Amino acid sequence: MKKIAVGCVVLVALLAVAWTGESSAAGFPSKPLTYMICFDPAGESDITARIQESALKKYLGQNVVITYKIGGGGSICWSELTQSKPDGYTIAGHNLPHIILQPMERGNAGYKTLDLKNIYMFESTPNLLVVRNDSPFKTLKDFIEYAKKNPPGVVTVGGSGTSSANDLGTTMLNKAAGIKLTYIPFGGTGSAVPALLGGHVTALMTYSTMGVQYRGKFRALAIASDKRMSVLKDVPTFRELGYDIVEGAYRGVAAPAGTPDDVIKHLAGVFDKVMRDPEVQKKMDQQGFKTEYMGPEASLALVKKKTVEYEAIMKELGRIKK
């Protein structure tokens, strides 16, 4: 008798789970959304998601569950996304240039760039070249002249990751200025910063957020955006100084390929409202993020444009895996 009772309870429990797992057809969204973060907690992607979280709940009308799937520089998470159900209830934060460069350089990264259907691009952090406040380099010109006078590779520039925006930014500077800087990759911005603070590298090619956070300790020589950022008013752009470098990391959200277009449009609308929310904007500015407002079409256009650009650079460097 006891066994039958236990069996019934288990059966009912299983049914209940199966039933709630089914998404009802009535109106998207009708249940909570899963928002996957591909990098360590407390990184830029995580902080942005936390800033967005309460506004997201408000404008979406449903709870948002933030989960982490860390590894492979984000590739584990993105490959998981491409295998998730394309019903709009699973989205993931995605990053340029990572999603373009990883498949290009690794051959099989577990996903293809265009398998990630862009929903929205909500921020960018332009590359920022910084040195310590007590460094002898007061302007970009000083820095480049020193690099030219010394043997190639003497000047070391730290940054976050390989095949990242920091890596690319350094490569682009090398090309544009005709110098050879040695790029030293660190696990993340969090480990690159102490390297500069301790004097182990000459400079950092990092993100605008660090220029804001370490204002008192770092001197920013140039920023790789098309216009000066309001939080970093005194920092000239590379363009102003004669080097056409506009590069940084773009962050947004994506869904698996095959997600219906109207669901994508709805989510894009929600994120648009979120990014225009005054609370969110205030926090983003404070941290040094540059807010972007790119919907699905604009994001896709950006991805395609950057793919062409990166392909050219990577081919030159011989870094594309066939």
Added chain:
Amino acid sequence: MAGPGLRARLLPDAEDGGFPMLDYLWLGLQHLLTFQNLLLVFAGTVMGMIAGALPGITATMAVAVLVPFTFTMSPVAGLVTLGAVYMGAIYGGSFSAILINTPGTPSSIGTCFDGYPMACQGRAEEAIVAATVGSCLGGLFGVVCLIFLSPPLADIALKFGPAEYFWVGVFGITIISSLSSGSVLKGLVGGCFGALISTIGIAPIGGDVRFTFGFPAMQGGVELVVMLIGLFCIPELLSLVVKGEGMKTRSEYGYTRTKGVLWKTTRHIVLHLQGNLWRSSIIGTIIGILPGAGGNIANLVAYNEAKRASKTPEKFGTGFVDGVVATETSNNAVVGGGMIPLLTLGVPGAPPDAVIYGVLMLFGLQPGPELFSTKADITYTFMLGVGLSAIVMVPVGIYGGRLLARFVAKLSTAYLVPGIAILTMVGSYAIRNNFLDVILMLVFGFIGFGLRRLNFSAAPIVLGLILGPLMETGLVRAYLMGMAYPSPWFTLFVNPLSWILIALCAISFLWPYFGSMKERLQGSLKE
């Protein structure tokens, strides 16, 4: 490097540096001793302990999971809770290390070496008391350093560059000889195996894809905790099932309620093991200060040093309480130590500090002088809260530990083995929400079982896994930085700090030979 008078800059109003700090301490204490904050410290510590005791849930995960809950709280309340969870989790790891030979967190790997044999001899309570006393005192030491010594210690952290991290890794390798109960050669082979496993995935520098055998899911590499559970826990379970060997069949295993164990053990530790306590606390604090090195390294280094300094090193590994004290004291000292670079420079000293850094950002709290002056009330309350949780751990741990030990001892194998098996699977899945990890854990479990038969111990393998990336990134970065020198390898030998570390490595490596040389000298003198 950070300029003279960093201390003066961090305490801007201070002429002699003393007074404002005392004011802030008093203020912090007043804020802490409110009903709400005390409750949060208590609740946080307990939750942390439970999370830490579960193999597969690390301190970092425990803290990260609670972050969303802190959004509804004030900054002080949120930070105090997270700090308590962190401290509690590091302590909680000792329970499963002692009772089922599986470190609850990577910071308790070393506690298995003596804690588990103690449990098998019926001295589980003694081991738990030792872990509690050590954790409390180590935790307090770390917090005291945090409060009073932050600025100069943070300076030291910055001086460690890639070359120095490489030598720290090499120093870690020299520990293998003391960790391998038995042949040192087998230990080194194990260490190399572990380091080889650590190369699976994406290379930290250069981004090469290594050893994924065509599976993109392997790009994430092998998680430490997965290997820990596999190598420590599964072989134990398999031995139980296959041959009926192991903890339960030893009739002494278990919790025998002997009166006075608590006071006897505490008195012994406090009176006789002072050297161990001080040394392990200092080791833990220093390793905590180094960004990127955390409790997982600290507990093993402290164990090694305790063994070297001991008059009876052969007792380590047989159920010697000194071993448990060394590991648990150092890993809790890491908690306070890791917050030093976090609060002064915004550089996390250990992985959970990275999560706390994110929370600081969200609350708009900028690490640096501001935290110690205009926002001092929040900061000092937070630091004192972490210290308080080290004290709260004691009654909760002793009482809860007794219950847990009795429970595990009384539970029949028929429930214990499947129960632990389920825990291990859930735990290894929980780390990255990746089913592959569960499979890897089982694979390592079988490998570990086989290795045990061949007399390889698991600890050197795990150490290789931890130190592999540390050494690789240090070495490659140092090489890249060395382009200016005649040979790029010069960077490894240029910094005076490197020389100190190299000397430490040499001493640590040659120590066993000093011992036998001494014996021979004494022997020849006698003749």
